[in-house]
Amino acid sequence: MALSTCIKCGGTTFELRQAEPAGAMYVVVYLQCMSCGGVAGITDYFDIGTVVKQMEAEVKSLQEAVQARDYNVRAIASRRHRTNPGSSA
Numbered sequence: 001m002a003l004s005t006c007i008k009c010g011g012t013t014f015e016l017r018q019a020e021p022a023g024a025m026y027v028v029v030y031l032q033c034m035s036c037g038g039v040a041g042i043t044d045y046f047d048i049g050t051v052v053k054q055m056e057a058e059v060k061s062l063q064e065a066v067q068a069r070d071y072n073v074r075a076i077a078s079r080r081h082r083t084n085p086g087s088s089a
């Protein structure tokens, strides 16, 4: 397997460094050479896969909460209808 090397100094070890480029309104992460700081790559601050998984779990939790409330509302409406059959609710 080829060894990744810095195009500036030939270094072979890299690190991630959080940065907010001038003029940017957001944080990014640089993959940079540990020897000279040459930037080899850039990535988003948030791992999009992790964010999507968290959102998926939150949506599922909200769906379950809505279903539970829907069940309770239907139960209340059914009870009201039985005690007051003339009611439209």
Ligand SMILES: [Zn+2]
Pocket: 006, 007, 008, 009, 010, 011, 033, 034, 035, 036, 037, 038
């Ligand atoms: Zn370097």
